[in-house]
Structure formats: C-alpha cells, structure tokens
Amino acid sequence: MAAVTIKDVAQVAGVSPSTVSRVISNHPKISHATRKKVRDAMTKLDYHPNIMAKSLVSKSTNTIGLVLPYSSNNLFINPFFSEVLRGMLAYANNKNYDLLLSSARNQSEELEAVNRMVLGRRIDGVVLMSPIRDDVIVKKLIEYDFPFVLLGRSMEYPNVLSVNNDNIKASYDLTNLLISQGHHKIGIVTGNPELVVSQDRLDGFKKALEKAGCILNPDWIISAEMLEKNGYHTISMLMNAEDRPTAILVIDDVIAISLIRELVEVGFQIPKDISIVGFNNIYMSEMSNPSITTVDVGIYQLGYQTVQHLIRKLTGEKNVPTQVIVPHRLIIRESTK
Amino acid sequence: MAAVTIKDVAQVAGVSPSTVSRVISNHPKISHATRKKVRDAMTKLDYHPNIMAKSLVSKSTNTIGLVLPYSSNNLFINPFFSEVLRGMLAYANNKNYDLLLSSARNQSEELEAVNRMVLGRRIDGVVLMSPIRDDVIVKKLIEYDFPFVLLGRSMEYPNVLSVNNDNIKASYDLTNLLISQGHHKIGIVTGNPELVVSQDRLDGFKKALEKAGCILNPDWIISAEMLEKNGYHTISMLMNAEDRPTAILVIDDVIAISLIRELVEVGFQIPKDISIVGFNNIYMSEMSNPSITTVDVGIYQLGYQTVQHLIRKLTGEKNVPTQVIVPHRLIIRESTK
DNA sequence: TATAGTAATGGAAACGTTTGCACAGGAGGT
DNA sequence: ACCTCCTGTGCAAACGTTTCCATTACTATA
Numbered sequence: 001m002a003a004v005t006i007k008d009v010a011q012v013a014g015v016s017p018s019t020v021s022r023v024i025s026n027h028p029k030i031s032h033a034t035r036k037k038v039r040d041a042m043t044k045l046d047y048h049p050n051i052m053a054k055s056l057v058s059k060s061t062n063t064i065g066l067v068l069p070y071s072s073n074n075l076f077i078n079p080f081f082s083e084v085l086r087g088m089l090a091y092a093n094n095k096n097y098d099l100l101l102s103s104a105r106n107q108s109e110e111l112e113a114v115n116r117m118v119l120g121r122r123i124d125g126v127v128l129m130s131p132i133r134d135d136v137i138v139k140k141l142i143e144y145d146f147p148f149v150l151l152g153r154s155m156e157y158p159n160v161l162s163v164n165n166d167n168i169k170a171s172y173d174l175t176n177l178l179i180s181q182g183h184h185k186i187g188i189v190t191g192n193p194e195l196v197v198s199q200d201r202l203d204g205f206k207k208a209l210e211k212a213g214c215i216l217n218p219d220w221i222i223s224a225e226m227l228e229k230n231g232y233h234t235i236s237m238l239m240n241a242e243d244r245p246t247a248i249l250v251i252d253d254v255i256a257i258s259l260i261r262e263l264v265e266v267g268f269q270i271p272k273d274i275s276i277v278g279f280n281n282i283y284m285s286e287m288s289n290p291s292i293t294t295v296d297v298g299i300y301q302l303g304y305q306t307v308q309h310l311i312r313k314l315t316g317e318k319n320v321p322t323q324v325i326v327p328h329r330l331i332i333r334e335s336t337k
Numbered sequence: 338m339a340a341v342t343i344k345d346v347a348q349v350a351g352v353s354p355s356t357v358s359r360v361i362s363n364h365p366k367i368s369h370a371t372r373k374k375v376r377d378a379m380t381k382l383d384y385h386p387n388i389m390a391k392s393l394v395s396k397s398t399n400t401i402g403l404v405l406p407y408s409s410n411n412l413f414i415n416p417f418f419s420e421v422l423r424g425m426l427a428y429a430n431n432k433n434y435d436l437l438l439s440s441a442r443n444q445s446e447e448l449e450a451v452n453r454m455v456l457g458r459r460i461d462g463v464v465l466m467s468p469i470r471d472d473v474i475v476k477k478l479i480e481y482d483f484p485f486v487l488l489g490r491s492m493e494y495p496n497v498l499s500v501n502n503d504n505i506k507a508s509y510d511l512t513n514l515l516i517s518q519g520h521h522k523i524g525i526v527t528g529n530p531e532l533v534v535s536q537d538r539l540d541g542f543k544k545a546l547e548k549a550g551c552i553l554n555p556d557w558i559i560s561a562e563m564l565e566k567n568g569y570h571t572i573s574m575l576m577n578a579e580d581r582p583t584a585i586l587v588i589d590d591v592i593a594i595s596l597i598r599e600l601v602e603v604g605f606q607i608p609k610d611i612s613i614v615g616f617n618n619i620y621m622s623e624m625s626n627p628s629i630t631t632v633d634v635g636i637y638q639l640g641y642q643t644v645q646h647l648i649r650k651l652t653g654e655k656n657v658p659t660q661v662i663v664p665h666r667l668i669i670r671e672s673t674k
Numbered sequence: 675t676a677t678a679g680t681a682a683t684g685g686a687a688a689c690g691t692t693t694g695c696a697c698a699g700g701a702g703g704t
Numbered sequence: 705a706c707c708t709c710c711t712g713t714g715c716a717a718a719c720g721t722t723t724c725c726a727t728t729a730c731t732a733t734a
Contacts, residue, residue, distance in 0.1 A: 050720050
C-alpha cells in the first residue's frame with residue numbers, strides 16, 4: 001500500500017520521471033536499454049499509474065459513462081438489460097475502457113448524473129439508454145459537443161451517433177409471420193407509449209396489418225400497464241368477446257411470458273386457442289413453456305456495437321457511421337401455429 | 338464546454354479559490370454572505386468540480402469498483418445479477434457513490450482489473466463477486482489493507498466484510514419442505530462445485546436428508562453442466578430407472594426452469610409426476626409455467642447491503658459488522674405438491 | 675573541422691483541486 | 705489602552721501525471 005509513484009520508479013531505474021512516463025506511453029525515442037531498465041523497475045515495484053493524476057493532465061479517462069434511465073426498474077427486471085451490459089463490457093474492456101454506472105429515479109436526477117460525469121470530467125463519452133424521446137440531456141450534450149451515443153432510439157437526431165434495431169421492420173416482419181400462418185385477427189400488447197421502441201413496434205404492426213388488408217379492432221389493443229394491473233380481467237374481456245383475436249403480438253418477451261401465464265389461468269391453450277409472439281429473444285423465451293416465437297434483436301450486439309462506435313469516435317477514427325442498425329431475425333417456436 | 342474551474346467561480350464571486358473550495362465542502366467558518374456569493378457564482382457558471390483533480394489531492398473518489406467474475410457469462414444470463422446490481426446502485430447513488438465496472442475472462446484478467454482500479458487509485462473500495470473460493474485477490478487486498486467486501490461467500494475469512502445468505506440453512510429448509518410434503522426420494526441438480534454457493538446448497542440438502550433418515554441415491558445427483566450438455570439423455574436415464582426420485586432440488590431457478598422444460602419434453606408432468614424446487618426467486622420463477630417453488634434469497638437486498646456496509650466502512654463508521662447474512666424465505670408455488 | 679541534424683533524456687510547468695499556515699480585523703477581558 | 709482570542713479569508717504547496725522545451729552527445733554532411 002506504499003503508493004508507489006512514477007518518481008519511485010524513476011529513482012529505481014536511475015532515470016527521470018519524464019522518461020518513465022515516456023516508457024509507459026510507448027514513446028518512440030526511448031533507447032532499448034532505458035526501456036528495459038524502466039520496465040524492470042516497474043514490475044519490481046508493482047507500479048500502477050495513478051489514473052486520477054493521469055486523467056487530470058491528459059484530459060482523458062478511458063471511461064465510458066452509463067446512466068440507467070429512470071424507467072430502469074422495468075429494464076432491470078428485464079434480462080434485456082444485463083445482456084446489453086454484457087455486450088458493452090465485452091468491447092469496452094477489450095479496449096481498456098471501464099464503465100462508470102449511475103442510476104436515476106427521475107429526469108432531473110438523470111440530468112444531474114450526466115452533469116456530474118461530463119462536467120466533472122470523469123468520462124470520455126456517455127451512453128444514453130433513456131428510451132424517452134426528446135429529453136434535455138441530448139441537447140445539452142450537443143451544445144457541449146461532448147461525445148455520446150444513443151442506444152435504442154435512432155432517427156430522432158440525424159447527425160447523432162445511435163445504435164438501434166429497425167424496430168418498425170422487425171415488428172412488420174413478425175406480424176407478417178402471423179399473417180402468413182393464416183392469422184388475420186391479431187391483437188397487440190403495447191408498451192409505454194412514451195418509449196420510442198413501443199411506438200416503432202406499434203407502427204410496424206399497423207403497417208403490416210394495413211398492407212395485408214386486416215382490420216385492427218381497437219379492443220384488441222392492450223397496454224402492458226393495464227395487463228399488469230389487472231391481467232385476469234383484461235384477458236377475460238378480450239377472450240370472451242364474441243369477436244376475438246387468434247393471435248397476439250406482445251411488445252416484449254417478458255410480458256409475453258406473463259401474458260401466456262394469464263391466458264393459461266383463464267383456461268386457454270397456447271398455441272391451440274391463440275398464438276403469441278414476443279420481442280427480443282431473451283434466454284427465457286426458449287426455456288418457457290411453451291417456448292416463445294419471437295424476434296431476436298441481437299441484444300448483445302446492441303450493447304457491443306454501442307460502445308464500439310462510441311470508442312471509435314473517441315479515438316478519433318474516421319468514417320464512424322452515425323445511424324447503426326443491428327439486424328434482427330425471426331425465431332419460430334412453440335407459441336405460434 | 339468552457340471547462341469552468343474553481344478559479345473562474347472565485348473570480349466571479351470575488352473571493353479566492355480556497356474560499357470556493359471551502360464553500361463546496363461546507364467548511365464551517367465561512368460567512369453567510371460569502372457563502373451566498375459563491376453559491377450564486379457556481380450556479381451562474383454551471384460549475385461542476387473536476388473529480389479527477391479533487392480525487393488526486395483528497396485521495397478519495399466516491400467510487401466503488403466491481404469486477405465481474407470470469408464465470409460471469411452464467412451470471413449475466415442469470416437475472417440474478419442485474420437484480421443484485423440494482424440493489425447496489427440504489428444504495429450507492431443515494432450516498433453519491435458511483436460504480437466502476439470491469440469484467441474479466443479469467444483469473445489473471447480479474448487480478449489485473451482489480452490492480453488497475455485499486456493501485457490506480459480509482460476507487461475507494463471494491464466488491465468481489467467472484468464466487469470461486471480462495472483466490473489470490475483477497476489476499477492481496479488484505480495485504481494492501483484496501484477496503485473490500487465479499488458478496489456471496491462468507492465464512493472463508495472471518496474478519497473480512499462479507500454479505501451472503503445462509504445457503505446451507507436455505508437449502509436445508511427447502512429440502513425439509515419437500516420432506517414435509519411426503520417426499521423421501523429426492524434428487525439434486527448441483528452447480529459448479531468450485532462455487533461456494535453450490536457447495537453450501539449441497540451441504541444443506543444432505544444435512545436435511547440425513548436428519549430425516551432419507552438415503553441419497555448417487556444416481557440422483559446431476560450436475561448442471563451435464564444437464565446443459567445432454568439434457569434429454571440425462572433426464573431419460575434418471576426418470577426411466579426403476580428407482581427414481583419423486584422430487585428434485587435444483588441449485589438455481591434458471592436451471593430449474595430449463596429442467597422442467599426437459600422433463601415435459603420427455604413426457605413428465607410437473608408436479609404430478611415429479612416435484613421441482615429452485616433457488617433465488619427470480620422474476621421468471623413466478624411467471625413460468627408451472628411457477629416455481631423456490632427460496633427467495635433477497636437478491637436486491639444482497640446487492641443493497643453489500644455496498645451499504647462497504648460504504649459504512651469507507652466512511653469510517655464504527656460497528657460495521659463483518660459477516661452479514663441476508664434472510665431467506667420459502668415461496669411455495671405450483672411446481673411442488 | 676565546423677555545422678547541422680537527430681536521438682535520447684532531463685527540467686519544469688501545468689492540470690484543478692484541497693488544506694496547513696499565516697494574517698487581518700474585530701470582540702472581549704484586564 | 706493593551707493583549708488575547710476568534711472569525712473569516714488568502715497564499716502557496718502538494719497530489720502524480722504529461723508534455724513542451726532545452727540540453728547533451730553523437731552522427732552525417734559539407
């Protein structure tokens with residue numbers, strides 16, 4: 001715990017601190033002999049540079065900030081998040097970046113957290129996962145010209161780096177799958193309407209219905225919130241009406257799984273009585289009973305590419321794209337027929 | 338992005354930088370008038386202190402390190418982890434601490450990551466989640482006298498702060514539940530034998546069987562690894578033997594859910610033909626079909642209390658316990674009868 | 675042989691804070 | 705009127721790096 005500094009290394013190696021610094025940063029004009037001396041001293045003393053001091057002068061921290069949005073309780077329950085994080089860490093750590101995590105319970109806390117990190121010069125770039133449209137943070141970061149990336153919400157700011165799926169297309173494809181299986185009475189469980197992803201998936205759904213000439217009964221649009229609050233009643237109403245859907249598209253696999261549970265409790269069989277499809281392809285989609293037909297959105301890739309392109313931008317790489325779309329693919333399982 | 342410093346604030350407020358610093362840190366001997374002047378200047382300039390500079394001199398970073406262990410692929414798939422993280426963030430952010438995340442793919446990377454954080458003076462304390470017993474990192478941290486907390490592995494180092502469940506007791510209780518339901522032929526799906534938690538849960542299981550005078554057929558001990566590799570075959574062997582268990586205790590809910598899936602595929606009904614219990618009580622335990630009888634280990638609390646006690650220690654609080662046990666409770670659902 | 679150029683290194687300032695010490699000025703005690 | 709003590713504030717050093725500039729000692733060129 002002796003707090004060995006660059007000076008100690010310098011002394012042991014018999015050189016100046018500047019030289020040690022140069023060895024560390026692989027400066028070209030260091031003689032082979034000196035380099036070795038310094039390296040030896042470093043390992044002998046088990047030297048690790050003080051990142052704070054380093055960042056203070058170099059103005060770079062090799063750290064990426066991540067503020068978990070205030071709707072994150074859902075996100076956290078949802079295995080989606082940890083898989084995204086896994087992808088982010090994989091790329092970041094490989095490039096010797098760390099992740100600095102903060103969470104927020106509301107928008108002002110979120111702003112405060114970003115300010116602390118950004119203005120406090122703690123991070124080189126920041127990932128915004130907050131799925132709510134049009135927040136003040138984005139504008140502020142643009143104003144500061146601070147590097148950031150939007151995860152899961154493209155299209156809003158054309159020149160801003162963002163990584164997302166084409167959720168409209170994914171939803172369109174998934175709906176078409178149901179249609180191709182013979183369904184033309186299809187309901188939907190929608191997510192929080194403030195979320196870009198919810199809007200997109202609803203759009204794609206409607207688009208596919210329209211194209212196929214199916215009508216969408218307004219009674220067949222169920223909000224996830226309502227389902228959570230009063231699942232049994234909601235399901236009963238829907239399924240006991242004289243006109244009822246033969247398939248339901250659900251905005252998220254987690255919700256799809258709980259919907260299936262409700263349906264089974266009310267006495268329906270999946271997919272015999274009704275087909276269910278979800279989104280994301282989380283691990284449980286495969287394991288649940290019945291397994292879920294869904295669209296794999298490449299969760300890991302979403303996280304991975306998010307920090308990949310951010311870091312590419314940070315390191316001054318040219319030709320970094322602005323709008324990155326991670327491809328999706330349909331996964332057909334037992335919950336549809 | 339003007340990088341406003343303490344000097345700018347000082348100038349605007351018409352005081353010295355030291356005074357500004359004192360206002361920030363709530364130094365007692367600052368006149369009310371000055372305090373106000375400085376505060377006004379700070380908000381006017383939207384000043385946020387440079388954390389790097391601050392940490393450099395104060396030697397504290399208000400950051401807690403978290404190195405995700407190299408067995409973390411399992412952890413990540415497992416929603417356990419994100420719930421732990423949620424608990425950690427809740428407490429940390431509330432106390433104005435951030436979390437610095439690093440991951441490692443093997444033990445040497447793990448050591449390297451800890452070294453970078455600790456010796457690089459980037460964090461004030463570190464959470465070790467690596468569930469493998471007896472690693473070199475713990476010894477090194479003890480040697481450095483650096484604050485840390487062990488999550489999920491008590492008892493190993495008596496004077497080291499650790500937060501854990503009483504997994505032996507939890508497993509004992511859960512097994513007794515099965516016994517009380519009339520089962521006396523009980524199998525077990527064990528986890529990685531290197532993990533402390535696996536060992537503990539196996540111990541509790543055996544203890545309960547022994548106490549009740551049940552015999553444990555060695556054929557009824559299945560490793561999760563084997564199950565994953567060749568589930569169908571493993572299950573068939575087990576269930577088609579002339580002597581077979583009427584209940585199985587599974588080391589983890591995620592594995593329990595996939596075991597149920599295998600069993601159903603091979604043609605057995607749960608709990609009619611065989612009862613299944615799991616561990617942890619993740620969200621899916623309730624939603625899956627059938628829902629899982631399990632033991633709620635307070636995942637969120639595990640994370641919450643881990644950083645709670647670490648921070649208490651960091652802030653020099655007295656009477657911080659060393660071995661914290663988060664209580665568990667049985668949750669009886671549909672997978673048992 | 676003088677000159678310029680280059681390779682390798684050291685010295686010192688700077689990054690933005692905190693904090694020990696010094697000091698001005700006023701209050702209170704004698 | 706003097707001394708002491710306290711309150712509030714400023715100065716300057718320190719934290720551990722990086723990096724610009726200067727310096728030395730060669731080497732190659734004229």
